[in-house]
Amino acid sequence: MNKEHKTTLTEKPSDMLLASVVTRGKGSQLMNLLRREGAAYAVCAFAEGTIPSHILHMLGIAKTKKELVFAFINQEIEEACYQSLAKEMKLDQTGHGVAFSIPLCSYPEPLTETELAAAFIIVDKGKGEDVLDLLDELELRGGTLLSAFGGASMTDILFNLPIQPEKEVIFMVAPKEPLPKMLRTLDEKMSMSQPHQGIAITFAITRAIGLYSEGKKGK
Amino acid sequence: MNEKLKETLLSILPITIMVLLIHFSTFASLDNVLLTRFIIGAVMMMIGLPIFLQGVDMSIERMGEQMSGALVNSNKMIIVLIGGFILGFLVNAAEPDVHIFSKQFARLTAPELSHWIFVLIMSTGFGLATAAGLLRIIRNIKMRYFMAIFFGLLFILTLFTGEEFIGVAFDTYGATTGAIATPFLLALAIGVSSKTRRSTDEAAESFGILGVGSAGAVLAILVQGILLKDNNVAAVPDLAEVSSRTLSHGSFFLQTMLETIREVSLGLSPILISYAIVAILWIKPKKRDIRRISIGAIITFLGLVIFLTGVYFGFLEASHEVGTQLALRGEMWLPLSVGALFGLVSVFAEPSVAILNTQIEEETSGSIRGKTVLWTLAVGVALAVTISILRILIPEFRIIHALLPVLGLIIALCFLAPDIFIGIAVDAGGVASGTMAAAFILPYAQGIAKNTVGADPLIDGFGLITFIAMIPILSMLVLGFIYRMKASKAEQNQSA
The missing domain is CATH 3.30.70.120 (Alpha-Beta Plaits)
Structure with a gap:
């Protein structure tokens, strides 16, 4: 040890x-x-x-x-x-x-330039597959789905008790080029730029x- | 796909090889009819099991999860409780084993009553306990207190119950949760738990619903027995015995399959119907979900029919024959050791166990490995079968001699094992005593009982499922205790 x-x-x-x-x-x-x-x-x-x-x-x-x-x-x-x-x-x-x-x-x-980038998308539980379908339409495949908890604040209250809302995280590697389009599509279809609709980030690998x-x- | 194949082989091959070994070692040789049927049955189990598990993953678990969403989103405790009661009641009332056991209760205790009264009593107990279990998850009541109370009540009631009735009543624990009810209720409870989570370390709250429900059903039966007062076995009717050996392979196969289709349809229908109602009114699932759940339901149906037909067609009579021949040899060690090994390998082939293990791995993110749970259960069942066979061979060894200490130990360990293991343990008791226990171990034990002087196949047959349900609870709790000891040791090392 x-x-x-x-x-x-x-x-x-x-x-x-x-x-x-x-x-x-x-x-x-x-x-x-x-x-x-x-x-x-x-x-x-x-x-x-x-x-x-x-x-x-x-x-x-x-x-x-x-x-x-x-x-x-x-x-x-x-x-x-x-x-x-x-x-x-x-x-x-x-x-x-x-x-x-x-x-x-x-x-x-x-950074040494590569053709690839990674995307990280957090949405409410149940919407993960919608995101995957959207990505599929953009020919972006091979996403990985994780179950997660939490959020900006424990706003949800059920049975008079505050709870940690369930989330889903999609994690994927893709060519750099279609990623801006992906973010645009996510905003159009899932109105991600509105509050509480989810987060999508991309970063270099x-x-x-x-x-x-x-x-x-x-x- | 490769992984799936390996998994299936690892679950069905051990039991197949075990029986074939006994056959070729000539301790108990099967005739050609039984041997052919046994091999066909084993192959069907290998085909049916992965199909069934895939279907469960696509439909049954999804339905349970979505129904939990509908219940929780109502944000009204009363709706969760009523919903939990109705679902628990329906799922239990549709369980084929519940009907078989109810018919036997009726014949044993009150032949003048219809067996439906007993189905009603058991299902009411199960439904009430399911509702209480959901309440516990939402209110975050510690599993240890909850289960200690349930098992404490069972212990006390057992003291006031006639001896023959005890085995019958506790067998209910195993009968209540079959291959369809198990994944549905687990998904329902896990869904409710994860939707009402306040901190991320509440995976411990997810398990226990099956055990709570089953304990509720046993309580209901015990209370009913005490209320009836005259709870001694009135008359022991002859077991109607129909040997299938006279039937040709084809007609026996067809007969078995039709029976299985009826059984599986009965089990699936309340879940499908109640889901359909809730889906139309509240969930409004997406097209993708509807398609997946319908296809999944068909896959589940096909897989389970193939699997169960295989078990009933090939395994039931083969194990009865092995039991008969081993008993006739007159040496005590043979039926005992073969029984222990049968108990061990039958757990690997049990579909409900596979489902519970996957859920445990998922919920604990792999920190409790399914393999560890599997072996712990297997050892528990092996021990249970050994005790039961001993009970058959030694008439002085009575059911309460083993049951009361086991119950006492369970209550004590409820305070020593970590919370998550208590939930897992009580669930494990229900799933360990599933199809394989009823269709493989029970006929084996009856084969021995029929050919042992001083043993009564009916009375000694009851109580077998009792131990197959109770001792795995004990072995899981012991595993939890060991986990806790190890964890606290590791902590000490770190701080030192």
Whole structure:
């Protein structure tokens, strides 16, 4: 236990958040792998993934069980992390999961431009699938859905008691280019710029592995 | 898809291999008719189980979750309570096992009464307890006090009840929650819990609804027995025994399947109808949801019919035959150890257990692993079957000798285990005693009882489900206690 503390805290501070989505049950293996490579901190949450299959979607089987892992790493170990992700978790092959890195405020250098960005959308429970459908229309697929709680204030009162409202979070990686359009659509269809309708943010990512590309899907 | 296949194989293969091993080891060999049927049954279970679980995920759980939304959004406690009562009542009254048990009660205690009176009593108890369970979730009353009171009442009432009646009454605990009621009520309770959450660490409140409901049904039956006063078993009628062996495979298969279709339709209909009414009036679901729920309901129906037909067609008589042959060999260790192993592997194949385990993992975000729960339940059921077989083999060993200590321990552990485990434990008791217990373990035990001197298949048969329901509660609570010890140790290490 003590040894672990030394390796993580005395190193350089983390400047990157590595996010990864894998099949349910693989999260622990992934966290152990990242910790071994020197990640400062790793957490795992249950999430639901979307299947890019129209037949299953028609049947209503549109979700698979996933795990979402967040880990703090720094630039020095990034390369090693990605290599072992490709080797041990087979993320370099399609269908085994995705991973990408988000630069944190402490990130030292100017961002290297990639074609990709990540989006983070928070809406009330039940609206998550509406968002996914909207994204689907924009040819943005592969979002991950998380259940969450909370909000700006505990405004909802049920049975005379204040409660934490249920939320859904959609998390996805996409090409940079259609993202402004996505935000516009979300505003038009779900009036997100109004208060209490949800939040959508996009941010740059520096590296990604395991994404579905349109070419691979053959469409 | 690969994962699903693996999961299915891991749940059905152990029980299949176990029976085949016993067959080939010639401790109890099945004849060709039974063996063929057994293998066909096992294959059908492997096909039916994943289909059923997929359907439950798409429809039953979604209906429960949406109904919980409709109840909570009314923002009126009285509506939640009445809604909880009606849903609990209907779901219980539609449970096939409830009817089977009610008919047996009627025959045993008051042959002049219709079995519907007992269905009514049980369902009223179940419905009232379900409403109380929802009230508990919303008001955030600690599970430990709630369950300690329920089990305390059960303990006291047991002392005043005639012995033969105890087993019958406690068997209700297992009969009330079947493969359709389990996911529906769980989703309903989890929905209500997560919609009325004040802090994010309230996952502990989600579980327990099945156990509370079942305990309510047992209480109702016990109270009824005491009110009737003359609660001793009046006359023991002969079990009508129809051997299917004379029937050809085809006609027996058809007969079994028709029976299952009737059973599953009965179980599904109250949920579908009450959902349809609530959906039209209040929920107004989206088109996408309607499509998904309807397709899901069809998938659920098909999967469960295939699964149950497999169980009834292949497993019921095979396990009866194994029990008979093992008893005839006259060595005590054989039926005992085979019974324990059967108990262990039957838990893996139980659909309700799979559903509960997924929900536990989801709600605790994986901090309580489904596998841990599965093994704890399996060990609990193995122990339960062992005790029950002992009871058959040793006439002096009576039901209260084991039941009272078990109840006492459950009450004591309610104060020692963490809250979330108490909810999980009482739910687990209901789901562990499901289809596999009734259609695989029970016939095995009856096979032994019929061929043991001094044992009465009917009297000793009752009480088996009792232990399959009660001892897993105990083993889950013990697991919770161990968790707590470990957690406090880890805390000590950290602060040191």
